[in-house]
Amino acid sequence: MHINSKDNPRVKLFRKLLSSKKAREEHGLFAVEGARNCVDTAYEAVCGRIKVHSVFYTQTALTKYKNTLKTDTLFSCTRPEDVFEISDELAKKMTDEGNSQGIYMIVFKVDLPFVAEYIDKNGKYLVLDNLQDPGNLGTLLRTADAVGVSGVVMTDNCVDLYNPKVVRSAMGSTTRLDLFVVDNFLNVATLFDELGIVTNAAVVRNGENITEFDFDRPCAVVIGNEGKGLPKEHSDICKNRVTISMHGNIESLNAACAGTIILWEMFRGGSHG
The missing domain is CATH 3.30.1330.30 (Ribosomal protein L30/S12)
Incomplete structure (x- = not known):
């Protein structure tokens, strides 16, 4: 036609x-x-x-x-x-x-209900909490697709998953991943806890070095807002805190950069240290 x-x-x-x-x-x-x-x-x-x-x-x-x-x-x-x-x-x-x-x-639309039926109890997940930049979300979706995460969860008013800038920058990953959009972070942490999936808050300081952390188990890493990071009440809910050790002159990385590094470490294999 x-x-x-x-x-x-x-x-x-x-x-x-x-x-x-x-x-x-x-x-x-x-x-x-x-x-x-x-x-x-x-x-x-x-x-x-x-x-x-x-x-x-x-x-x-x-x-x-x-x-x-x-x-x-x-x-x-x-x-x-x-x-x-x-x-x-x-x-x-x-x-x-x-x-x-x-x-x-x-x-x-492709996002799934965030219920136990759609969660892999042996999987590894990326959780994005109030991420606001479409380019960051698209980049992290593409990275998650590349390393092989079991799914990506977006919570607490993340930028719209279907924003055209997100869809463009994700380059097809939007339709290949298991994606979940959830209003309340507590609901995410609670279900993961019930299923034995360990939640790990990515924080700027006072967390365990990601190169020494044991990701070799069902787990989820939680990345926070670009400007504010994770709210304390959300990082406190998580079972562990992890940090990228910085050796240069800057304190923290862009959310997409930090998420990419942590995802790579999650899937590098085996227990570290």
């Missing part, structure tokens, strides 16, 4: 989902942009992990990416009547980014 007008209902829905958290919550949908991001998302739909609402593509994009990306998945990830060819001109109007890659999707 062809769409040429920016007033088409599906195009208008895509634009709303890009710009409005309220619209994303109301419809239970989010927008995906970019050739690789969309192709990776389509693959997850073909594998049955997620559901795709709509696909938009230009002939120019298919020609450009046919030898580098599996663009055929765009046509098998949902019903044929939900796949739309659009003009290059319309593609440029669908994005706020300066450079349109000519492929877009509308996808059903």
Whole structure:
């Protein structure tokens, strides 16, 4: 099917989902942009992990990416009547980014209920507490995907998981990970405790050095807000505190940098010390 007008209902829905958290919550949908991001998302739909609402593509994009990306998945990830060819001109109007890659999707939200049924009792988890920067969240999702975490939990008003900047910077990881959005940090800590998953608060000082800490067990590391870190009442709830030992002239790292280092250490293997 062809769409040429920016007033088409599906195009208008895509634009709303890009710009409005309220619209994303109301419809239970989010927008995906970019050739690789969309192709990776389509693959997850073909594998049955997620559901795709709509696909938009230009002939120019298919020609450009046919030898580098599996663009055929765009046509098998949902019903044929939900796949739309659009003009290059319309593609440029669908994005706020300066450079349109000519492929877009509308996808059903992917976060799971935070209940025991969806938690791996032998797993390792990343918990993000009131993280506010979309780039940091996207980077940490991608890192979590790379090291193989069992899931990522976002608590206490983290930046919207489906913010387009998060989705872009996560580069497909949004649809590959088990993701949970929970209002109350205490609920997270309580369920993990019940399941025998040890919670470890990442703190700037007075924690056990991550290179000496034993991550070789079911556990979760908790990363706090970029400016304020973890609230004391949240770090006090956690079973342990861990710290990245700093040897230079700065006291702390960006949340995404710190999270990446701790995640790598979590999965390095074995007990340290």
